[in-house]
Amino acid sequence: MHTKSLKGLTIPLVSVLAGFIVGAILMLIFGYDPLQNYQNLLVGSFGGVYSIGETLRNMISLILTALGFAVASKAGFFNIGGPGQYLIGWFGAIVFTLKFSYLPAIILIIGALLCGALAGGLWSMVAGILRAYFGTSEVITTIMLNYIVLYIVNFAVKSWLAGKGSDSSPNIAAKANLNTPFLQRITDNSTFNWGFFIALAVVGLVWFYFNKTKSGFEIQAVGLNESASQYAGVNVKKTIITAMLISGLLAGLGGAIDGLGNFQNISVSNNLPNVGYNGMAVALLAAENPIGIVFAALLFSALQIGGLSISVYSNTPSEIVDIVIASIIFFVGIKYAFELIAKKGWFKRKNREEKGGAEK
């Protein structure tokens, strides 16, 4: 068991190293200083309480969208709807907070988070229902639903929430801010907020759900073999819908927390939020393991936040960070190549031992 988990960690670690090497080579080719940039990256992400606060805050939505992607993926579905579910969750939370601002703080916050999560969940469930009852490809429906929600939210913000001539909703009441004065004080005014602890709690819940509940088991069974699960008495239609619902709930919660803790309002946007796609990458890096997702999100977040300071302190394009991220996931993907290398090395040693034996 111990050796197995060690082996499980080897590939991500080697991949991370290889990804940084690719980034370094690229920087050398174009005449930038990799050591200086990596140092800036480290300082920018962990160099002080402010940076750490930002890095941890950026993890929240990565964790939640990654968990969302992972739940659907375990059931065998490719939910590209993360960006849309995140956006509608963000929107739902802001609307609730603005419309019910007279409620006491704690109820307001819980209501807003639930509203956001539910909005994401119901939105994603549409794709689940279509998949379950009509066999419609969830790849297409989630892509289409992403764009629909983008335009609906833009329209609603512009004509319903924003004032005349403005593209943003008003800010939410200070009492609903998850980035409380206490947290601001101890993290040097970073955007670190209570959502981080909610995200960690959700990680635990999802882990429990997959490993200890019947419904979580059924999701994985359907993902492994739909017909076998049906034969074994699993209600496949219900399971598909449940998986997509949970998937969307998680991404929606991510949007809701970012809305209350980070943005404080919502604006008209031309593109879907990138975090939905990044969450996919985090989930893939962590092989869809809930605990692994926390560490993958930490790495991802540190690279993103640290990357901001790369272009501040040098003329190196900050996109180098995204190249490193993509390379890391590429190397995780081609783990078979590492296995080949490891196997060859092992063979050589074995051959030598055999030769040695023969000489004796």
Place this chain on the structure above:
Amino acid sequence: MSLTTILMTVFSTTFVYAAPLIFTALGGTFSERSGVVNVGLEGMMIIGAFGSTVFNLTFASTFGSLTPWISLFIGALFGLVFSLLHAIATVTFRADHIISGTVLNLMAPALAVFLTRVLYEGKGQTPVINQSMGSFTFPILSKIPFVGKVLFTNTSLIAFIAIIVGVLCWYFFFRTSLGLRMRSVGENPMAADTLGINVVKYKYMGVLISGFFGGIGGAVMAQSITLNFSASTISGQGFMSLAAMIFGKWNPLGATGAALFFGLAQSLPIIGAYIPVLSHVNSVWFQIAPYAITIIVLVIFLGKAVAPAADGQNYIKGK
């Protein structure tokens, strides 16, 4: 506005927006017919758009009005080389196709914008190209009464080429032995292998051709719509093409038709403003319509889309 002018606007905007989608969706069919799932079409388009724009900006003075057409070819080559990453990862190193495709989508904007900053003094976007693909009037066809005006005047030449390429791709897959072999690799690689078909070779071919077409798709986007390259040049067109390919049931003709439909849908918000009855309708409905209609059509008429049987599975010889 007369009916002729309205129809002319409808068709020409439809063609302009459909052309990049047609090429990219056709690319998708090549990859997936050979058994490699391709969610990386977006990335291939980005690289194609980047390559073609840089070429266009650099060589516009040398090649004059031919530049956009040569740029398409350069964009295609960029896409092809970039898709090698996907081929090596999935075919040779047995990577999960979705992971590898996601890598392409993450890598392409990062690499392209990085290089743009290196080449253009730290700016995240290139200057606007001077030699772009303008509108085209067909010499003889445009003289046909009504139809000539509606279909063949001031329209997009590249879209017509795209449709012809779509027909040729259909011919390739369903009327040539090479196409049959490629399909067989995607349906049952082991059986294909037993018959002496080189599975690895055909999978590489499928992925590289999809990179080639994806690159053209991105290049068309940059040369005829955005006219420069930045991070937002390609925003979702690759995913739309993926949807068009599935919508078209992995058939080149179906994919072409679906891409044309998406093109029509994307032109709705633009056309809506000109049509008297529709001009009072809020534009948000036109923006949503293409996506909502796609879902509805898919649910009512198509039902379950069936991918090639071995799509997404890695073929391991002797197993």
